Amino acid sequence: MTLHRFLAACRRQPADATPVWFMRQAGRYMAEYRAIRERYGFLDMVKTPELAAEITMQPLLAFPLDAAIIFADILPLLEGIGLQLTYEQGEGPVIHNPLRSSADIAALHDADPRETAAYTIQAIRLVKRELEGRAPLIGFSGAPFTLAAYAIEGGSSRDHRLTKALMYAEPQAWRDLMERLTTQVSAYLIAQIEAGADAVQLFDSWAGALAPGDYAEYVLPFVQKCIIQVRAGCGVVPPPPIIYFGVGMSGMLGLLRQTDADVIGLDWRIYLDDGWAQVGPGVAVQGNLDPHTLLAPWPEVRRRAADILDRAAGRPGHIFNLGHGIVPETPVDTVRRLAEFVHEYSAE
Amino acid sequence: MTLHRFLAACRRQPADATPVWFMRQAGRYMAEYRAIRERYGFLDMVKTPELAAEITMQPLLAFPLDAAIIFADILPLLEGIGLQLTYEQGEGPVIHNPLRSSADIAALHDADPRETAAYTIQAIRLVKRELEGRAPLIGFSGAPFTLAAYAIEGGSSRDHRLTKALMYAEPQAWRDLMERLTTQVSAYLIAQIEAGADAVQLFDSWAGALAPGDYAEYVLPFVQKCIIQVRAGCGVVPPPPIIYFGVGMSGMLGLLRQTDADVIGLDWRIYLDDGWAQVGPGVAVQGNLDPHTLLAPWPEVRRRAADILDRAAGRPGHIFNLGHGIVPETPVDTVRRLAEFVHEYSAE
Numbered sequence: 001m002t003l004h005r006f007l008a009a010c011r012r013q014p015a016d017a018t019p020v021w022f023m024r025q026a027g028r029y030m031a032e033y034r035a036i037r038e039r040y041g042f043l044d045m046v047k048t049p050e051l052a053a054e055i056t057m058q059p060l061l062a063f064p065l066d067a068a069i070i071f072a073d074i075l076p077l078l079e080g081i082g083l084q085l086t087y088e089q090g091e092g093p094v095i096h097n098p099l100r101s102s103a104d105i106a107a108l109h110d111a112d113p114r115e116t117a118a119y120t121i122q123a124i125r126l127v128k129r130e131l132e133g134r135a136p137l138i139g140f141s142g143a144p145f146t147l148a149a150y151a152i153e154g155g156s157s158r159d160h161r162l163t164k165a166l167m168y169a170e171p172q173a174w175r176d177l178m179e180r181l182t183t184q185v186s187a188y189l190i191a192q193i194e195a196g197a198d199a200v201q202l203f204d205s206w207a208g209a210l211a212p213g214d215y216a217e218y219v220l221p222f223v224q225k226c227i228i229q230v231r232a233g234c235g236v237v238p239p240p241p242i243i244y245f246g247v248g249m250s251g252m253l254g255l256l257r258q259t260d261a262d263v264i265g266l267d268w269r270i271y272l273d274d275g276w277a278q279v280g281p282g283v284a285v286q287g288n289l290d291p292h293t294l295l296a297p298w299p300e301v302r303r304r305a306a307d308i309l310d311r312a313a314g315r316p317g318h319i320f321n322l323g324h325g326i327v328p329e330t331p332v333d334t335v336r337r338l339a340e341f342v343h344e345y346s347a348e
Numbered sequence: 349m350t351l352h353r354f355l356a357a358c359r360r361q362p363a364d365a366t367p368v369w370f371m372r373q374a375g376r377y378m379a380e381y382r383a384i385r386e387r388y389g390f391l392d393m394v395k396t397p398e399l400a401a402e403i404t405m406q407p408l409l410a411f412p413l414d415a416a417i418i419f420a421d422i423l424p425l426l427e428g429i430g431l432q433l434t435y436e437q438g439e440g441p442v443i444h445n446p447l448r449s450s451a452d453i454a455a456l457h458d459a460d461p462r463e464t465a466a467y468t469i470q471a472i473r474l475v476k477r478e479l480e481g482r483a484p485l486i487g488f489s490g491a492p493f494t495l496a497a498y499a500i501e502g503g504s505s506r507d508h509r510l511t512k513a514l515m516y517a518e519p520q521a522w523r524d525l526m527e528r529l530t531t532q533v534s535a536y537l538i539a540q541i542e543a544g545a546d547a548v549q550l551f552d553s554w555a556g557a558l559a560p561g562d563y564a565e566y567v568l569p570f571v572q573k574c575i576i577q578v579r580a581g582c583g584v585v586p587p588p589p590i591i592y593f594g595v596g597m598s599g600m601l602g603l604l605r606q607t608d609a610d611v612i613g614l615d616w617r618i619y620l621d622d623g624w625a626q627v628g629p630g631v632a633v634q635g636n637l638d639p640h641t642l643l644a645p646w647p648e649v650r651r652r653a654a655d656i657l658d659r660a661a662g663r664p665g666h667i668f669n670l671g672h673g674i675v676p677e678t679p680v681d682t683v684r685r686l687a688e689f690v691h692e693y694s695a696e
Contacts, residue, residue, distance in 0.1 A: 210617075
């Protein structure tokens with residue numbers, strides 16, 4: 001059986017065309033998504049397997065994408081260990097009992113993501129059935145640092161001041177928290193793989209807030225441990241590809257390589273070939289068109305997409321994606337044309 | 349006459365110790381600053397030369413710093429060409445008639461920064477008198493892109509969506525705006541040098557929002573033009589050092605080098621030696637401690653400062669600074685100890 005082109009690229013094997021999927025490909029830019037969103041809260045959508053499965057499939061039915069990614073959220077994992085989460089209109093996620101001390105961290109409880117995120121595991125099973133092998137399904141989780149940052153800040157943050165202050169002032173409490181989150185994330189990804197995920201992505205969206213020395217000391221060891229645990233514990237040989245994606249980390253790609261992920265996701269702030277040179281030869285790369293480029297007239301989008309494909313040409317192991325999630329204002333037609341263009345241009 | 353160690357480092361000449369100053373060194377973390385701020389609005393402080401001069405001197409009187417930087421704001425330059433600016437409590441700058449079309453851009457008027465920012469020019473003269481040569485004075489301006497982004501977004505922005513959309517959809521209007529701003533910035537910096545500034549810094553705080561290809565096409569040519577104009581027009585031989593500082597640009601340092609600035613300011617998201625290797629041998633570097641590190645216990649601050657100095661050791665041309673501005677929660681005592689430590693450790 002031929003490996004699907006997305007999985008081939010993850011393993012740096014040649015493919016008939018460059019595979020393409022988009023972060024946040026199921027989202028507000030699609031009318032089909034908005035129609036469901038009008039009737040349900042965001043967390044209701046995430047926590048109802050039938051809705052999550054339907055939303056996951058929407059972009060697959062609309063565009064020639066090479067992978068589905070389960071519609072889920074990174075924060076319910078925190079609910080499972082004792083944090084109180086709501087989504088406020090226009091504000092994004094709010095954690096009502098943020099972690100501010102070692103006592104707060106010690107008071108967290110253990111949980112089995114198979115139970116606390118059972119809805120996402122079930123949604124994966126439903127999507128696998130619907131996909132019928134047409135495209136691989138990507139599972140995902142927030143990486144330990146990004147989860148820790150949400151739990152400490154109590155939501156999004158521009159500067160992650162409280163997270164850094166705790167990390168510096170209470171390094172043992174920090175490690176306890178990261179250990180606990182690493183255990184959660186590993187178990188969660190293993191459960192997703194057991195339910196049928198063909199690859200998994202770790203989103204470390206906030207790790208780019210750190211200086212490289214701090215990343216190396218306070219974060220990287222936990223990402224490494226997580227990846228080792230998933231590979232050892234998932235029961236699949238060879239284990240499914242693991243993608244590690246951070247934002248604002250162009251200055252520390254050498255450290256990202258040390259995660260030992262199969263694929264490194266690049267944001268848009270570096271030329272793809274420069275980034276690939278820095279992560280080195282033994283790793284696939286995913287990226288890296290600026291999501292806001294999709295607001296441009298189509299010839300401008302095409303020119304920039306072609307540049308990225310040109311920079312990746314001549315070696316297997318490139319998965320085309322944006323450098324971050326699709327923004328809500330993106331025209332659907334541009335998404336369709338871009339997916340088609342990636343295939344046509346790279347197959348030439 | 350021996351060159352002051354800050355100016356020596358800017359010119360990559362050996363110095364007796366590594367020079368140190370801090371972005372936003374005159375600011376809310378100091379009680380002396382807060383005492384003035386309680387009585388005056390932010391723009392009042394900027395626009396009253398005596399107050400701006402007093403504030404500029406506060407950190408120089410408190411800490412062993414190697415340079416003063418004029419207390420000023422980057423946005424009044426936009427007022428001069430027709431934008432209406434206020435600072436809202438807790439919101440930061442708000443521009444009430446943001447640029448949203450080529451017609452808006454065409455309607456901007458010309459202005460002479462000598463007149464429209466006369467208060468800052470006068471403040472520079474006052475500070476120069478007070479300093480009596482004890483330390484060099486740095487003048488500064490927002491770089492053309494960052495000013496354009498403020499003018500288009502109407503204030504701060506997380507994603508600079510409107511800026512990019514205009515840049516992509518109306519490239520000629522974009523160039524007209526950047527030309528106009530380049531002229532303003534060049535004239536402003538020349539006026540600052542004529543008034544006595546010993547060096548000038550271009551703050552391109554938002555340029556890291558762009559992909560490198562977009563930076564190279566839509567921004568870099570104007571930075572280059574600005575630097576050429578300042579050097580040619582300032583009437584000083586050799587012209588004062590020019591520092592170019594961006595945030596989130598670790599993936600495009602090769603392009604920053606092409607600005608031909610004397611000094612490249614690095615944010616904290618890259619090891620200093622990695623960053624210096626990428627900007628190349630003929631450029632000095634400034635940076636790059638994470639400002640939030642200053643919230644850590646002193647031994648942690650010292651360890652990270654020593655690491656930066658170690659990474660810069662053995663070649664002249666390093667100016668110690670933070671990777672962004674001092675945050676208001678910073679303990680004054682840490683600022684003092686850090687400035688002292690940089691001198692002691694680097695002189696050893």
